[in-house]
Amino acid sequence: MAFIDYYKALGINKNATEKEIKTAYRKQARKYHPDVNPNDKEAHKKFQEVNEANEVLSDPDKRKKYDQYGTDWKHADQFEQQAAQQQYNGRNYDSGRAYSGGFTEDDFSDFFNSMFGGQGGGFGGSRGQARYKGQDFNAELNLNLRDVYHSHKQTLTVNGKNIRITIPAGIENGQTIKIKGHGGAGVNNGPTGDLYITFNIANDPEFxxxxxxxxxxxxxxxxxxxxxxxxxxxxxxxxxxxxxxxxxxxxxxxxxxxxxxxxxxxxxxxxxxxxxxxxxxxxxxxxxxxxxxxxxxxx
Amino acid sequence: MPQQALISADEFCTSHNIEFSYMRNLQEFGMIELVTRHEVNYIPENQLEKLERILRLHDDLDINLEGIHAVTQLLQRISQMQSEIIRLQNRLRLYEDF
CATH class of the missing domain: 2.60.260.20 (Urease metallochaperone UreE, N-terminal domain)
Incomplete structure (x- = not known):
């Protein structure tokens, strides 16, 4: 578990004002938001980091703790114990809108969870009781050209679960299909994520x-x-x-x-x-x- | 023609905490389609994903309607170009493998 420099993630210095944090966050979020970077895993990862940085730095309490422990965060055990006894009121949400871009509380880093005990407020930091769509899963399936000449059913094992899907005839190499509802579980009764399967179709020696x-x-x-x-x-x-x-x-x-x-x-x-x-x-x-x-x- | 599920626009607006006028604006911009049956507005199921994305862009990133319109058009173009890249890669593969 590595220390994450949230200031660096947002591209700001340690004396940044609340307004500067908000501006930097908006700028980075626009750049890396999953909706404007479809199928870009790197951008998704970066977005999570930026979101997490905002979650910490835009909350005066969390920022104070983060600044206090900083790179010495591993000694924050005492703090965690105190935190467990406290009732946090940081999750002051006002909307029930689901963010279905694949971001869930599970996506907070181990560093964050270790220091803040999974108090992630979700994207925007203002979505209490918010319903989140579960994480989308990505998988690849290798097939021969002749396999996709006819539509056929195939059983796949995704994250330990067997699912039976129909592979439609004529699918192209590199094409991705969405299997609705076979991703990660939603949060707060949010919808289940989807499974995206990309097909790698080998060339045929004859055709x-x-x-x-x-x-x-x-x-x-x-x-x-x-x-x-x-x-x-x-x-x-x-x-x-x-x-x-x-x-x-x-x-x-x-x-x-x-x-x-x-x-x-x-x-x-x-x-x-x-x-x-x-x-x-x-x-x-x-x-x-x-x-x-x-x-x-x-x- | 296959039957399409319709979602009540009122219910959608209530659960997403938005005014119907916002949806009407989106429709006028040509960004979503709405259906009216017996003077009740509905959202066709195939518009839902698009609509949710628009709301996320609006909410999460503070992008106004004109901006969302531009973003969605560019995303559509990216998607077309990605399909074209796949097609061309597959063509190129024929020469590399044979």
Whole structure:
């Protein structure tokens, strides 16, 4: 548990007036407020520190104690005992509005809790009996491309609890979904936090995915490319027969409409599958084959 | 069209200790949608998250309506850009991994 310099957190000196503290706090809170820094864990942490600093420095009693013990706070045990016997009236709230930015009293540092015994008043310092939404949890889920071709249910263990979620088909790599009500418990009957799951979807060795479209390379031999023919190609939902027209060039593409990836949250809508032909040039020709190719070249 | 839950605007205002005129201003700014049924005002459920965020910005950070309007528009733009970054990262990954 480390000492936290609350003056430094607010960027003020030790002689700062109440007005200077308030101004500095407002400035820092605007900068780091979770609502203006969505999904920024660093900003969230900084916001908590700033909030905690304000909680202490804007309250004359707490500020006095903080200044008194300062870096020597570990010897504040006696003070804590006194504090436990006192009835604090510092929590003089006037609003029942929930702050649902994920900040709860649990977010006060160990340093704060050790010194002030968890007397956090919450953001703004004026919200007694305030209902706080529980903390939002963040999790990552690693899946293969084929896992997200179909919607499926999966059981996850988050903070020791098993939850069963539906992973919708077509979800994108890096995409985050919100599972409402599976975060931390609320404070004072506040709503439960939410769970945010970010999906890491590995590339597939066979298919490249670009949005809802898939790309794949099909190898064909020279004779099929020259004379035309039929090949079988694997798609995400089975194999299909493809007619290769005579005179197919190396690198040419065909589009298989609707054989791509499912569109996210759009039932029965799919992207396209693009097949690129890779013409294999025969090697290790026999003498007879060489002769025939030479004849062809002359014709 | 799926049915949308409606929350009584009066109840919301009472529990959040705000005047209905503030909500009306937000509606006029185009920041939230309100629904009127039989002369009673309601908040569609899908507006709730947005509305709560606006109230937090107003309360916690002392930002006025014009400021909140600017902030929400910028946040929306950030969100669009983040989606675009994810899309581009995924494209780039194709060239890095293959």
């Amino acid at each position: 490249k995915r670009v949005g809802n479209d898939l790309y794949k390379t099909a190898h064909i031999d020279l004779y099929t490319a020259v004379l035309g023919g039929e090949i079988t190609v694997g798609t995400m939902d089975g194999r299909v027969k493809l007619k290769v027209p005579a005179g197919t060039q190396n690198g040419s593409k065909v589009k298989l409409k609707g054989k791509g990836f499912p569109k996210y949250k759009k039932e029965d809508e799919f992207g396209d599958l693009f097949i690129t032909y890779d013409v294999k040039i025969p090697t290790n020709l026999t003498d007879e084959q060489k002769r025939l190719f030479t004849e062809l070249a002359k014709s």
